[in-house]
Amino acid sequence: MTPEDRFPGPEHPDSGPRHQPDLDVLPYGTYYEPEPTGYAEAAYESETYSGYGGARWLEQHWPAGGHDPQAEAQHGQHDPQAQAQHGQHDHQAQAQAAQHGGHAPQAAHPGYEPTLVDHPSPAHGGEDPPTIELGPPLPEPGVPYHPYPAPAPNEPPGPLYVVGDVHGYLEELLAELRHQGLIDADGHWAAGRSRIWFLGDFTDRGPDGIGVIDLVMQLAAEAAAAGGYCRALMGNHELLFLGAAKYGDEPVQSTAGTASFLAAWRLNGGQQHDLDRLEAHHISWLSRLPAIGLEDGHLLLHSDTTAYLEYGDSIAEVNDAVHDLLADEGVDEWWDCFRRFTKRFAFRGEAGPMAVHELLETYGGTRIVHGHSPIPYLTGAVHADDGQPPHIPGPYVYADDLAVAMDGGVTMEGRLLIARLPI
Numbered sequence: 001m002t003p004e005d006r007f008p009g010p011e012h013p014d015s016g017p018r019h020q021p022d023l024d025v026l027p028y029g030t031y032y033e034p035e036p037t038g039y040a041e042a043a044y045e046s047e048t049y050s051g052y053g054g055a056r057w058l059e060q061h062w063p064a065g066g067h068d069p070q071a072e073a074q075h076g077q078h079d080p081q082a083q084a085q086h087g088q089h090d091h092q093a094q095a096q097a098a099q100h101g102g103h104a105p106q107a108a109h110p111g112y113e114p115t116l117v118d119h120p121s122p123a124h125g126g127e128d129p130p131t132i133e134l135g136p137p138l139p140e141p142g143v144p145y146h147p148y149p150a151p152a153p154n155e156p157p158g159p160l161y162v163v164g165d166v167h168g169y170l171e172e173l174l175a176e177l178r179h180q181g182l183i184d185a186d187g188h189w190a191a192g193r194s195r196i197w198f199l200g201d202f203t204d205r206g207p208d209g210i211g212v213i214d215l216v217m218q219l220a221a222e223a224a225a226a227g228g229y230c231r232a233l234m235g236n237h238e239l240l241f242l243g244a245a246k247y248g249d250e251p252v253q254s255t256a257g258t259a260s261f262l263a264a265w266r267l268n269g270g271q272q273h274d275l276d277r278l279e280a281h282h283i284s285w286l287s288r289l290p291a292i293g294l295e296d297g298h299l300l301l302h303s304d305t306t307a308y309l310e311y312g313d314s315i316a317e318v319n320d321a322v323h324d325l326l327a328d329e330g331v332d333e334w335w336d337c338f339r340r341f342t343k344r345f346a347f348r349g350e351a352g353p354m355a356v357h358e359l360l361e362t363y364g365g366t367r368i369v370h371g372h373s374p375i376p377y378l379t380g381a382v383h384a385d386d387g388q389p390p391h392i393p394g395p396y397v398y399a400d401d402l403a404v405a406m407d408g409g410v411t412m413e414g415r416l417l418i419a420r421l422p423i
Contacts, residue, residue, distance in 0.1 A: 157193065161420050162406055165200065165372065165374075168204060168207055169416060192226055196230045198216055199370065203238075204271065234291050243335070247260070252335045287327075288323070290319040290322075298369050344372055348399065368402060370404070371405075375407060379396065395423055406419065
């Protein structure tokens with residue numbers, strides 16, 4: 001099997017050194033660096049530069065000598081004490097959510113009353129919602145109810161933000177959301193009618209993937225109550241995480257022999273404590289995420305690949321195809337979808353703009369915004385000779401200004417990026 005996104009994590013004692021090849025083709029692009037906002041630079045760097053480094057070059061092939069199951073099992077282990085330090089959510093509230101069919105996100109505060117809304121499917125002229133919509137918060141007994149004001153007629157939508165790959169780095173996400181003024185000091189929605197799209201890859205590699213998912217689900221509820229929204233795309237790590245939970249060690253036929261989702265998940269940075277905390281409402285929410293979104297002329301993708309074209313000629317067709325595959329198809333079809341969405345670097349080099357145009361002409365929009373491929377690899381900054389973490393001043397614009405890369409490489413001591421569009 002050849003998933004391009006392999007992440008082996010800390011090297012095992014018997015694995016030997018790994019060669020880190022230079023990129024053969026570098027893109028031509030520029031950084032976008034927002035204007036200073038008065039936020040102390042030193043404090044900003046201390047909060048957003050991660051101490052959980054250890055990324056390796058994205059290898060093109062699995063080792064030919066097979067895998068050590070014992071070593072793989074040890075790879076995903078996590079210290080229970082550390083787990084408790086990264087944003088655990090109230091299990092009683094989760095149990096209450098399960099009473100509503102196991103689909104409702106955890107309430108943002110005790111006054112929430114989850115309500116599942118029936119939305120039209122793309123086949124009936126609409127699009128599947130990428131989040132479970134909740135009604136406005138209900139007041140606690142004796143507390144006056146002050147709902148958010150409804151949008152005025154012809155009122156323009158709120159500002160649009162995108163969030164790059166998080167990979168379990170909850171504290172970095174909270175720090176950047178606070179820095180952007182999107183949440184308050186207690187971690188609750190403070191962005192009014194703003195619109196936020198997460199570009200996928202919530203879990204794996206970092207310390208608290210489930211905590212990240214819980215936060216995004218909470219913000220989706222609070223944003224809906226405020227007249228905005230918080231939505232998310234399905235990344236290849238969502239496909240991998242769900243596949244590991246559903247199929248475990250069931251064999252998968254791949255181009256390099258027989259493997260399993262669980263083994264691939266562990267080798268790609270899967271954390272056992274995330275799998276242990278995965279619940280039915282997480283699975284339901286993740287399984288409904290769309291693969292593509294379109295907002296204000298921005299075609300939102302997780303992966304910088306043209307593989308989306310293999311699943312349909314419209315956004316609705318692609319999203320339906322992925323949802324149908326997750327609901328009805330078998331392990332080999334699921335694996336093939338994961339493999340396709342791990343492809344990368346389609347928009348760099350001389351042929352990059354042509355690939356971007358092909359997607360834009362098919363699905364609409366004037367520019368692609370994506371995650372998946374860390375900017376340090378796109379630019380070659382990962383190979384700094386001084387050994388310092390890569391400097392990522394902001395999103396990376398390339399492919400004749402037609403593509404914006406948003407994965408700041410938080411897993412490799414880069415930066416978790418949030419940007420307001422347009423750039």
